[in-house]
Amino acid sequence: MGGYVFLGAGPERTEMTTLAAPSRDGAAERWPGMKNTGRFWEYCFNAFPEGILVFDSGFRMASANECALELTGMKGEEEHPAYAELFPEAPVMDASLLRNMDSGTVIEHIVTPLRRRSGEKIPVAARFISIHAERDEPCLLCVLLPACDTGAWASAGAPANLKRFGIVSRSKSFAHIQRVIGDIARSSAPVLIFGESGTGKELLANSIHQLSERSRAPMVKINCGAIPETLLEAELFGYKKGAFTDARTDKAGRFKLAEGGTIFLDEIGDISAQMQVKLLRVLDKQEYDPLGSVRTEHTDVRVVAATHKDLWEMVKNRQFRHDLFFRLNVMSITIPPLRERREDIPLLADLYIRSHCEQVRGKAPSLSPEVLQILYEHSFPGNIRELHNILEHALVLCRGAVITTEHLPSYIFKAIKLEDPIPEGSLRAQEEASIRRAMLEFGGNAARAASFLGIHVTTLRRKARKMGLFPWRG
Secondary structure: OOEEEEEEOOOOEOEEEEEEOOOHHHHHHHOOOOOOHHHHHHHHHHHOOOEEEEEOOOOEEEEEOHHHHHHHOOOOOOOOOEHHHHOOOOOOOOHHHHHOOOOOEEEEEEEEEEEOOOOOEEEEEEEEEEEOOOOOOOEEEEEEEEHHHHHHHHHHOOOOOOHHHOOOOOOHHHHHHHHHHHHHHHOOOOEEEEOOOOOOHHHHHHHHHHHOOOOOOOEEEEEHHHOOHHHHHHHHHOEOOOOOOOOOOOEOOHHHHOOOOEEEEEOHHHOOHHHHHHHHHHHHHOEEOOEOOOOOEEOOOEEEEEEOOOHHHHHHOOOOOHHHHHHHOOEEEEOOOHHHOHHHHHHHHHHHHHHHHHHOOOOOOEEOHHHHHHHHHOOOOOHHHHHHHHHHHHHHHOOOOEEOHHHOOOHHHHHHHHHOOOOOOOHHHHHHHHHHHHHHHOOOOHHHHHHHHOOOHHHHHHHHHHOOOOOOOO
16 A cells, blocks of 8 residues: 555544655654664554554455454455455445545445454444555555444444535535435335425435445336326336237336335326325335236335425325325435535535536636635525536636636526615615626626726726625626
8 A cells, every 4th residue: 555544533534644654764764763664654553443454446455453353353464355245235335436536535434244254244333435545546444343332433423425426515404414314225214305406316315225235236216207197107017018009018117127226206296196096005015016917016125205395285285195195204304405505515516527527628627716606696596406507507618727707607697686685774885785786797897897887997996806805807
């Protein structure tokens, strides 16, 4: 690995200092009192009370300290078991995941069985951390404690790191989801996800599946609101040859395709009363009848549903069955809209820009302070989907290293103007609000904003600087 890593465990990210193992001569210059640097680092490595395992980019164990050897029952580092052998029930890891994570990022923080050399399984609390050693392939570091000694590190109660699923947040309104998502994933109970359109309900459903024991089986998705009622039953449950005019062959339904895994029913609030009855039967008895079949099919599928509607209000108005609501709502998650988690806008923007540029253009541009300010002030009725659309528009126009206000779609300035009335109060406050709105209206062009306000552009810039407004272009 080229060095050892000292860790300070934080809930979302591990603070770490990588101490590269220099040549002995170099070490002697830096620490004159040391005569044997290699032994010093070995002593430090073995002094940790936690077990420390290092896996190479091929996910074979490359190194282990004494505590880890004791936990695993291995006799020495001549043994090099694979990650999947030691952690048979832990989430699947791959090299692309490590390459896309910042060094020191906690990928997982879970309680999972550790398979010892004897074949015995013991529960351990494990933190899996991506490490990027200089000039080397990224590797995986694992910090272990017996679960009985740790209170399961609060039963893996630290916020889950969902970045690999496209979910990032530092907001308090999202923190509860990060705390409970691991527990929800480990169960097989139905999940109902509430959230406005564009908040990321499908991403969250995917993370639940990927963190669950069903992750090696398929996750099948269907938008119930996008399929006509007459076809939805055939899509969900399949049909037999001859069931209707165009049924020339048997076709498996989505529940059959998701066997052993998860089915994601998006826009569940749009299904008909008749379909609600049939779905209730699947949830209650784990069985259904394909169209045209005389044989009942049994299913082992976890149901995760989502809606942007107020299902409880629909229940009260007799538009949605109360028994189906309660069967779906065993575990529920409400995703806050983007306007309630504005502090996440820079994180979400950075994640999208980097992901987009990896596929399309190479180096990712940054957002100017003016653009960030405008994004902070926008209400985002389309939530994260709208943010992505704004950023994609900007990336098409931006040819430099910084996205500026001229790269943003024009509607966002008009939207902010409509949302932000001029406040009552002092003349200074009204003047500042007028200048600010004019600048937003004209996309940050100071000359056009000054002309609109009837003042000289130099005067506008001077007033803007005095008021501490952002340094607009033009």
